[in-house]
Amino acid sequence: MRNEHLTPVQLKFFDKILNEIDIGIHAVNHEGKTMIYNRKMAEIEGMKFEDVLDKDLLDVFSFHKNEYSTLIKALTKGETIINAKQTYFNNRGQEITTINNTFPIVEEEDRIGAIEIARDVTKLEKLIRENMNKQSDTRYTFDSIIGSSNEIKDVIEASKRATRTNSSILIIGDTGTGKELFAQSIHNGSIRSAKPFISQNCAALPDSLIEGLLFGTKKGAFTGAIERPGLFEQAEGGTLLLDEINSLNPALQAKLLRSIQEKTVRRIGDTKDRKIDVRIIATINEDPIDAISEGRLRKDLYYRLSVVSLFIPPLRERKKDISDLIQFFIEKYNQLFGMMVKAVDEKVLNSFKQYEWPGNVRELEHVIEGAMNLIEYENTISYSHLPIHFRNKHQFKADNQNQPVTNENSSDIKPLNQYMEEIESNYLQKVLTYHHNNITKAAKSLGMSRQNLQYRLKKTRQSTNLERAKTED
Missing domain, CATH: 3.40.50.300 (P-loop containing nucleotide triphosphate hydrolases)
Structure with missing residues (x-):
């Protein structure tokens, strides 16, 4: 806001009124530079005061081809424009749509500026x-x-x-x-x-x-x-x-x-x-x-x-459908991700059937999608592939921890250090993926140094390669 003719008290009243009313106010001088710009207008247009005040309006905002600024039209042609819808862009390319009443400001037959009263209809x-x-x-x-x-x-x-x-x-x-x-x-x-x-x-x-x-x-x-x-x-x-x-x-x-x-x-x-x-x-x-x-x-x-x-x-009352839904979502994301996953393993399926699914079918779909994002070369979704927030749910965690060991799954038992390395490797890879493989950002989010993270990544990769070599031998 710029006005050198108001007393300090008048300016304070004027500023309070201008910034408390729930409509946007934007005024330019005879050169098209912004002289008045209230808080509501800044909210509507997603702008800061310093980016607009004393700036040429056409340097700050852009318009579709063959469209114009109602403020500049009122200034240059002296037209009063009522209830005009205008769509334009701020300096970050965000689209704004307003309904405007725009008036030229005239002093002794000279147009000295223009003022616009705007209501935001962008969301509508x-x-x-x-x-x-x-x-x-x-x-x-x-x-x-x-x-x-x-x-x-x-x-x-x-x-x-x-x-x-x-x-x-x-x-x-x-x-x-x-x-x-x-x-x-x-x-x-x-x-x-x-x-x-x-x-x-x-x-x-x-x-x-x-x-x-x-x-x-x-x-x-x-x-x-x-x-x-x-x-x-x-x-x-x-x-x-x-x-x-x-x-x-x-x-x-x-x-x-x-x-x-x-x-x-x-x-x-x-x-x-x-x-x-x-x-x-x-x-x-x-x-x-x-x-x-x-x-x-x-x-x-x-x-x-x-x-x-x-x-x-709810899904908890139709658990017979869980197997069909799992297969449907696996096929859906196979097509989207270009993968060839076939099923979930028996342990995961049994846990899914025990879980209450408070988020229903939508939650099941998100879990399958999340798991398929963590799979590397396997064709079966196992417990380690499930999203970590899901594995940490009290009920699901308890189901898997309390599941008895039988002859059918005893082959899944691994040395503790190998199991912990696999868990660490999966988690580090997930954090890296989240940060688009940016080592510095990933290390910061993990609370460790960049060098420490690189060392751990190298260590887990070497361990994985060693296990693969043993298998091939």
Whole structure:
């Protein structure tokens, strides 16, 4: 901020007001150099004050080809620009989208500068693009659901029956059980499959954004508001998946209930109801009765959504499917990584079947992916390949430590020093990989000198080569 004509007291008041208001303020002088730049504008643009103040605006920010700065246009042409959306880039190449009101500043018929009042819609624009892209991202069908247990078969059959109607569906299941996989399968198996499928995680956005995103906005409804259809209108004829519906506040749940019941939607700031033809599938990651009793889910919305209720069993209740899931994920990452892993060894499989899997199928996939990142030349995943954070879990660690030694696995017993060297070698290699083979960074994270790490690496490699030579002999 630069103003030599204000008294110190006036300047303090001016500075306080400017930096506490929740809108961006950016003003340039007649040369296009920044004179006023408040804290909110710095937040919107991801900039530091010293990088912008007293600098030529076009030296700091860049614009798409054939696009222009609204500030410079107001300065050079004397135009007042209202509710203009502008997308541009800061000096690090980060994209910014704002809704601007821009005015020239005139003194005795001379334009001495321009000022811009901006609201940030960068996050909203990104979310809208992501949701538009999701319309075609419906790759899952019932054939994608892995498992032969009676528990999962029952849910699949119930889901297939639900494809025949347009009733609302509530999918209930713990995090990581595959609720969206079922939602996409229902959509792709229904007569709506040729129409959009749009998914929105209700927990990912603050209330101020989710309402406009769901229901749309009318131009002029609030400062910076533009005419925009919401997700209900974008999903016309298709399916709208509302993930974690219990994350919406009660007021939004009431508005959602009205839209579902009346089959209409009203954009924010509008007085007109628009007819919609959308099937609603909602998911919840807790018992709905608990959510209702604790005020996270309206009872009337629950009854409206749960015309069809599907309960996805957690992995701990369908352990018969673990073998099938393991094989599926191994084949998936074989293709992605160009590997030829065949299976997990018997000890790991038995431990997997004893483990409770709090993260469900998603956790199992991450463990298999992590293990395949640690494999070198082996074609079987063993306990030593499992991610270290997973091996250190109390339950899994206990399962492996308490497993009795039998004739079948007695050949796995090694001298303690050899076993410890192998563990050290695997861990050092993992740390190196994490730091992209940068010895200095790896040594620092391990709390040792660079020379010490190099010595240990050399020692473990020599030991490994010696063991291989003995085997070959």
